[in-house]
Amino acid sequence: MHTAIDQAHFRDVMGHLPTGVVALCGLTPTATHPHGLVVGTFQSLSLEPPLVTFSVAHTSTTWPKLRTARRVCASVLAAGQEDVCRALSSKQPNKFADIDWALSDLGTPRIAGAHAWIECDLTQELEGGDHVIVVARVVRMATGWGDPLIFHKGRLGGFGAPSMV
Template sequence: MTAMIEQTHYRTVMGHLPTGVVAVSAILPDTAQPWGMIVGTFQSLSLGPALVSFSVAHTSTSWPRLRTAGQLCASVLGVGQKDVCKALSGKNPDKFAYVDWRLSPGGSPRVTGAHAWIDCQVVHEFDGGDHVIVVAEVTAMDGGDGEPLVFHKGQLGGYRQPIAV
């Protein structure tokens, strides 16, 4: 028996769990241009082999383009990077026009000033209801100091203070 949970109530309750804000990006093979999207479901999946996962809505128009690259860079945004989040989650055809970035060791866009970055290669995709669950193998990574940007109860912020959207 499948429980019927009202979607608005589901979102409200699940919003109590803070999530990290991660820019997933690649150089598109067909245009050689940087492309990216924001995910709030990025997580460590396995230590051996080193795997990460994230989920993307089936309705996403960015994921089909990123998928073609295979090699991605996940930039864990810092608390001061709200504008980067807005730029990469928008519909602008040049999402990186106002985002400072450089190539990661794997050749994907790495957001400058990100709290951490993870180069990875897509290895699996699984159906997850109205989302696809992407599993990727880590090929390189590094992190620094600072506070990550989080999404909590409908707001972007840090651990200490929300930032108005």
């Protein structure tokens, strides 16, 4: 017997857990620009082998395209990259129109000026309620610049004053 949890209450309470903001981007062979979306669910999973995980809603229209890239770059956004977050979490057709990115020699689109980059191969998808839990194997990782962008209680910010999404 499960106690019913109101969705708004779930969002409110879980919103008290601060997260990083990660842009997951990949380029498919036939695409003219990358596919990308923002997740707050990105985290490390295993050291040996080096695995990371994140979850994507079944309602995502970007994920069915992005998953076909097989190799993606997780750009950990830096404080000041709120515009990148807003563009990649939007539903606009070309989210990358105003985003500065570069293709790495491993074939993944890296967001310029990010706080860190984790390039990984998508290896497994597991059922997770109304989300799919994705497991990916890290092929290369590096740190970037600045402080992280943080998402907390519906607001984006750095360690200083937050701004609305």
